[in-house]
Amino acid sequence: MSILDRRRISSTMRRSLTIAAAAAIALSAAACASSSSSSGGTTTSSGSKAPIKVAQITTISGGYPFGAVVPGTQAYFKLINSQGGIDGHPIQFIYGDDKGTASQAAELARLYVLQDHVAAMVGNTSLADCNTNKGFYTGNGIAVIGGGTEPLCFSQANWDPVNAGPYYGKVVQWEYTFSVLKPNAVCEIEQNDPTSIPYYNQLRSWFEAQNPGVAAKFKEITYTNDATQNPTPAVAHAKALGCDLVELSTVAPNMVAFVKAAKAVGLDATFITLGSGYDTSVPATLGSLGDPGALGPSDKGVFVGAELAAVNSTNPQVQLMVNTFKADNVPANFWSEIGWVSAATFVAALKQGASKYDITTAKGVLQALQNMTPYSSGFAANAMDFGPSTSHPGNRGSQMVLIQNGTWVVASGQNAGDYEIVHGLLPAPGA
């Protein structure tokens, strides 16, 4: 082999290695950011009994990130561990980012259940988990408590959402809209989620049948990937249609973008968003733009149907969370609340069942949850109850809040004091 040949091979190898290294570094960085499997809150200082292994699958990266669920869950488990765990059993918590993809959600569920042998899933909040892992949790006797985002989160035997979700939340939104805000024309801008769209349509038809006159007020229903698209076209369209109220189903950063875009195009309307839009940073971000009347005379404010209590609630359990979050530097928003309340409900059930069941096993945890007495979390219109049923519509209300003078305040006119609740059950998907 000549010197030239050796140099050529060496040069080629160097280049290949460089490309591989660059790709590896970049992909490693991505993996770190999305933490496909990371342990957190694994404080084991308390108690000498066997730990209770708990996992969580959440969409942390992507257009609809729910990442704050993780530190919210961690904060509660850390608090419980510092108090000695559950009946002396410390809680070990691991979590993973499914990136909103079915493949990752399936992989993580199998990893945690079959390899790590977790006793339960707590705080799962994902766009893919319920649909992808339907049957898997039930088949393996794994209980899940988390944030429901799609119909199957609310209609599986072992899956219990602590939030009202986009369905009860949506009906609450409509009830409050038409009974209190009384707009002339409503434009709905919904999330482009294929698993939810048929159920949304079903619910709307059901609501319109129950409330004559409402159908005529729905001027437009659009489905948009608002996380990836500029909101300006949608609000410009709403203005062209003469809508004086815009309903959104989106997360806080997108809601803020819609309101700002409305100001830019001159849309004079009230905004009302599902609980996913609740975040303590929103009033400061919007500033005076969030106050009623900022967009014009038809603007009654920026409302959110907070599915869990507003963080300025005086309820001691809410304040415990707020203070713990402050100490742990956890953002206080809807998603971190879901993590906290999921963990709190889980712990409440296990404390009740610790003397009767082996709460370190999936079977014992499931039994404890199925036989729990309803737990008043202080965060919701209803007491939390897992129960033995095949579906779990526990939380059927939302607390309507609006921005006033730079903070969220509880809105007036709700049908159950500080909450607007749905009386009775919604029709099942496809019914």
Add this chain to the structure above:
Amino acid sequence: MVAEMLAGLVSGGVYAALAVCIVLMYQMLGVVNLALGAMGALAACMSLLCVRWFGLAPGPATVVAVICGALIGVVLGLLMVRYFLEASVEVRTTVTIAITVGIIAVGDRILNGATYNFPNLFSGPSVEIFGTGVPIGSLIEVAAAVLLAVGVQVFLRRTHLGAQLRAMSERPITAGLLGIRVRTLTVAVWAFASAIATIAVMVVLPTSTTSFPPLAYLVIFALGAALLGLMRNMIVAAVGGVLIGMLQSIVQPSGIGRYTDAVPFVVIVLVMVWWRRSDVWSEAR
């Protein structure tokens, strides 16, 4: 319809500016820079940090962001010059994909799902056109993108430095042997494109989501526009960017609105088919 079309200027302006930079980099450096949106978004995040950490006013924060954008371009330009100067277009482009993934990871850490008030370059009132408010920043960006395209093309054709850049793009090694500072010029183009991308992203940020990946993926829509100019004509690319933005805006509220993201891909496929039509038809004959 008119209202929706005008609303499309917001994103159209960004696509146009990014498309011009994509064509510029492809023509001069032989790289399809898929990291351009991520680079601009990351630099734009610096403006947010300047406001939050140092209490800078929007103007200075914007200047800092643009400087950061240029520096990001310098760093990546040096990386490309050092390791990939003689690599093929495919390899260089693949490297930009890796860079994109890396930057998104960092950006996701900065914008961690909360809401933010980004400095607004043009916070003044919107311009009322046909009953619809159009943000003044969008109009300026569209005009600036077209001017940028014209200016760069004139610069490349009429100036000595432009001639050097063209020589560098055609024969980098020969250009280097003739004394043209290939490495310096390459880094300069990276810095320039990155700074422009930063400005483009900053114009759209005040009325867009503050989730990082969608900002990084703006480049996909711009790529559709760049292909409209057949990766050669910057003016057509700029106009194409505006048209794609307007087309998306019209489609969004319609019955097929949920497929709006597919618009650039449809454009890309149509352009590719048109571009290669003679080859395909000749082969068929």
